[in-house]
Amino acid sequence: MDSATTRKAIDLSHHLNELSRSRVASPLKDIIKYMKEPGIISLAGGLPHPSLFPFGEMNTKVYAPAVDLCSSEEPSWPIELFIPKNASPSHKNTLSAALQYGSSYGSVSLSSFIREFTSRVMAPAYSDFEILLHSGNTDAWNKVVNILCEYGDYILVEECTYPSAQALWAPMGCRGVPISIDKDGLIPESLESTLKNWEHTHPGVKRPHLLYSVPVGHNPTGATLSVERKKAIYKICVDFDIIICEDDPYYFLQFPPYVLPYQRKPQNAGAGSSDITSEIMAYDRQAYIESLIPTFLSLDVQGRVIRLDTFSKTLGPGNRLGYFVCNPLFAERLLRATEVTTQAPSGLSQALVEELLTTWGQEGYLRWLMGLRDSYTSRRNWMCDIIAENFDLLPSPLNIVDDVVAVQKGHGSTKDVVPFFSFSFPKGGMFLWIRILLVSNATYQNMKTTSSSNAIATARWAEAFWTDLIKEKILLTPGSYYTPIIGFNERMAQEPDVVFFRLAFSFETREMMQTGIERMANVFNRWWS
Amino acid sequence: MDSATTRKAIDLSHHLNELSRSRVASPLKDIIKYMKEPGIISLAGGLPHPSLFPFGEMNTKVYAPAVDLCSSEEPSWPIELFIPKNASPSHKNTLSAALQYGSSYGSVSLSSFIREFTSRVMAPAYSDFEILLHSGNTDAWNKVVNILCEYGDYILVEECTYPSAQALWAPMGCRGVPISIDKDGLIPESLESTLKNWEHTHPGVKRPHLLYSVPVGHNPTGATLSVERKKAIYKICVDFDIIICEDDPYYFLQFPPYVLPYQRKPQNAGAGSSDITSEIMAYDRQAYIESLIPTFLSLDVQGRVIRLDTFSKTLGPGNRLGYFVCNPLFAERLLRATEVTTQAPSGLSQALVEELLTTWGQEGYLRWLMGLRDSYTSRRNWMCDIIAENFDLLPSPLNIVDDVVAVQKGHGSTKDVVPFFSFSFPKGGMFLWIRILLVSNATYQNMKTTSSSNAIATARWAEAFWTDLIKEKILLTPGSYYTPIIGFNERMAQEPDVVFFRLAFSFETREMMQTGIERMANVFNRWWS
Incomplete structure (x- = not known):
């Protein structure tokens, strides 16, 4: 057997x-x-x-194992662990x-x-x-x-x-x-x-x-x-x-x-x-x-x-x-x-x-x-809910693998809908990964005319956008950090026309997430205006 | 300057x-x-x-820092360290x-x-x-x-x-x-x-x-x-x-x-x-x-x-x-x-x-x-005192670099003095290192006649002696463990005619050291009888 x-x-x-x-x-x-x-x-x-x-x-x-971690109140610590100096029948x-x-x-x-x-x-x-x-x-x-x-x-x-x-x-x-x-x-x-x-x-x-x-x-x-x-x-x-x-x-x-x-x-x-x-x-x-x-x-x-x-x-x-x-x-x-x-x-x-x-x-x-x-389910939900409050979320077209596409708030049902980014609802962990779609972004189109390749224009755009997010006091992790190293001082070529950022829903309070994503939405709206 | x-x-x-x-x-x-x-x-x-x-x-x-660590009584723990969950002015x-x-x-x-x-x-x-x-x-x-x-x-x-x-x-x-x-x-x-x-x-x-x-x-x-x-x-x-x-x-x-x-x-x-x-x-x-x-x-x-x-x-x-x-x-x-x-x-x-x-x-x-x-000074002293109780300690002759030579108890003033081992009184740390002098050991002389080299006879003697110590329920660390590795699967050649053991005075109680070193003395006396 x-x-x-x-x-x-x-x-x-x-x-x-x-x-x-x-x-x-x-x-x-x-x-x-x-x-x-x-x-x-x-x-x-x-x-x-x-x-x-x-x-x-x-x-x-x-904590007791059944503590309510979703409560807004500070939980109590009802159990006291005791570790003595020396062993006894009750303490190994x-x-x-x-x-x-x-x-x-x-x-x-x-x-x-x-x-x-x-x-x-x-x-x-x-x-x-x-x-x-x-x-x-x-x-x-x-x-x-x-x-x-x-x-x-x-x-x-x-x-x-x-x-x-x-x-x-x-x-x-x-x-x-x-x-x-x-x-x-x-x-x-x-x-x-x-x-x-x-x-x-x-x-x-x-x-x-x-x-x-x-x-x-x-x-x-x-x-x-x-x-x-x-x-x-x-x-x-x-x-x-x-x-x-x-x-x-x-x-x-x-x-x-x-x-x-x-x-x-x-x-x-x-x-x-x-x-x-x-x-x-x-x-x-x-x-x-x-x-x-x-x-x-x-x-x-x-x-x-x-x-x-x-x-x-x-x-x-x-x-x-x-x-x-x-x-x-x-x-x-x-x-x-x-x-x-x-x-x-x-x-x-x-x-x-x-x-x-x-x-x-x-x-x-x-x-x-x-x-x-x-x-963490609650935290995932907070972040997705807050994104849904600050952007209109549309079902992804066939050419985009993600669950939804985020567009400017109030534009989801208009004809001139312009996609900002796509993302999928996380089924686990701590992170939400956004894929910014640059094709309709005017700044990116300008950068392409002054860059030697689309990949370089994409990297320039990512850097400028990230810097602007920081000016608005919202910090995300650039997707480029995660590009595999494929040789000595050589990284995998990055996909042109898309830029990734990682958002963590593990740490900030709901209120901070709310403010942070509002700031992010402001920057998106400005960069596509 | x-x-x-x-x-x-x-x-x-x-x-x-x-x-x-x-x-x-x-x-x-x-x-x-x-x-x-x-x-x-x-x-x-x-x-x-x-x-x-x-x-x-x-x-x-x-403990308080001034606790008497040499006392035979269990010291008290008068200070309580408190580490809170979150920072306060008094707790960073x-x-x-x-x-x-x-x-x-x-x-x-x-x-x-x-x-x-x-x-x-x-x-x-x-x-x-x-x-x-x-x-x-x-x-x-x-x-x-x-x-x-x-x-x-x-x-x-x-x-x-x-x-x-x-x-x-x-x-x-x-x-x-x-x-x-x-x-x-x-x-x-x-x-x-x-x-x-x-x-x-x-x-x-x-x-x-x-x-x-x-x-x-x-x-x-x-x-x-x-x-x-x-x-x-x-x-x-x-x-x-x-x-x-x-x-x-x-x-x-x-x-x-x-x-x-x-x-x-x-x-x-x-x-x-x-x-x-x-x-x-x-x-x-x-x-x-x-x-x-x-x-x-x-x-x-x-x-x-x-x-x-x-x-x-x-x-x-x-x-x-x-x-x-x-x-x-x-x-x-x-x-x-x-x-x-x-x-x-x-x-x-x-x-x-x-x-x-x-x-x-x-x-x-x-x-x-x-x-x-x-x-640790007390512990060093315990061990040296106990060795002095179980062996006669003589000043080292010129050809031996150590502080003293240990011989069979009661033979320090006789003519037929046979050195067992030499050692130096540790000035720091946790260890005492004994150098067993084999030249006068009959078993070793026998082993030499049946070994292809003195170094091999020395290693055989060390193994047999260590095994006998363990039979007497006293465990020392063999000196051979510390021989430098000088090449692939190659260690420094060991000195013939001497065997080393390491004794730690850091852990056992004085009573256990006493019993342990008495057992060691018995084995020495037997191997030289």
């Missing part, structure tokens, strides 16, 4: 680079083995005695341990909580997957590249990709291979044709063997891959022997579809978004789990997915704490890399997160994630 | 490797600059709103900030506390030194190697060197160049002759440009470099354009000289070591600072020292928090490397350490370090 409970990861050791293959286990491992022998006195380990750590005990007030998680040197595996009890959670929520498709704590997804990606990539390797990336991710590998001599995306994320056919034609387009060059993808609430485009696309991509990766690095910080922030205010059912009209979410969400944990699009890990029958999970978006980025889920061979090599670099995530972060999660329990943590999902 | 207050670091950019020279600043830096403009509304940053962090407020009980250090994405520089106020402390205690010899937080010295060393070393580089190391440090660079294709050491640490003449003869011994090979050294309480040998040696080494490094990586976790654990029980003044005889330390130490902070041997940083008029400082040995390793002190160019390159790897140390660790240090103040932190110094 080759089921998920008996299936094992296949041997993928040929993907390891020379650096990683050369790493050896520390000789101190022998020491640690003997330290555990009953009755042994160890003068071997160079550990400070815990009585010399100045921290005595720690009390931290935290102590400051003496948290402040001591720890295993690079990280806390065993935290890992085991995570394993149970991962098994339930993601149901990995093979049995010998491992959990390894890391210091946040940025460092985790660093470690992945450092075990898999050689100098000069090509890495498969989405056509818009996270700047810090490529800032890591570009100086290492690697290059991105951009794969086309649309409003639903990575396009499987583009991945397949890139790989099929590789020897033709890159004769004599080693084929890429690593795909980096943010599959849910993609940064920057906000796109979320459907399970059908994931299956198609996974199959291609099997066919072409590609390792998938699934960087998935927004996985638990998957939203129900956005409904425009004027299309909402009567009982919701004008009632604000919190009513919508409360209507949609019954706090049924199993329903929540089933509502989540399966991960690449869940489809991974071979162990070729390295999943990067993080508490950054769920419990706070400052914890610098997350975990790999991957096959045992890669986990062991990542552990070796951890031993000589970060050693382990902060023991304080581990202890506090462990105390929180074990106090909340599996059910509590799921409830917390549902509440977060609701909160 | 070229004084320390006006002198600037010289240009050492030619030491940077290609990886580091290729790193560019994140484009997001522009965004961060604009975010600070008054009145601006930012939809640019992908930060979660702090109301979505489940942690409300934190209370941590801590908040959980909202600690749990948020932070700058890779780390907390500005923590860095500024450290800068003041470093200026006072170490008085760097140039003015534009920078402080950059890191995630512990292991990760810091990883970052140093990753900005300075190319594949195939030779790195200058002590003849016994820290295993995790070389486990980092060996798989990167680097090789160690062992420099001779004695009981006082690195020998300047050995460093000089290695560099002078480099072209002769390594024709056509790039000369090493990086020295890795643990100058105080060396791991594993316990040796502490005198200021005279440091000056001589620094001068050689200037002459040969070497960067010094000063890995100095034990700097604040520098002890007064050890006095054998029978040589102590009458009032101390049999009174235990705490009396000695209380006699020696008046809690005069300036005297403490002056008692510390100046660092390489203090001698560094050019900015060629990268100092790795850590809170691991002073506030607890689990914090995973320390800091670089180095020239601005290297600090900037280390910052670029931090941005794409660890991003920043744990915000919780930063916040808690900042709250502790600012509550204690500069004077309090110095007092804490003095108390720690006393505590």
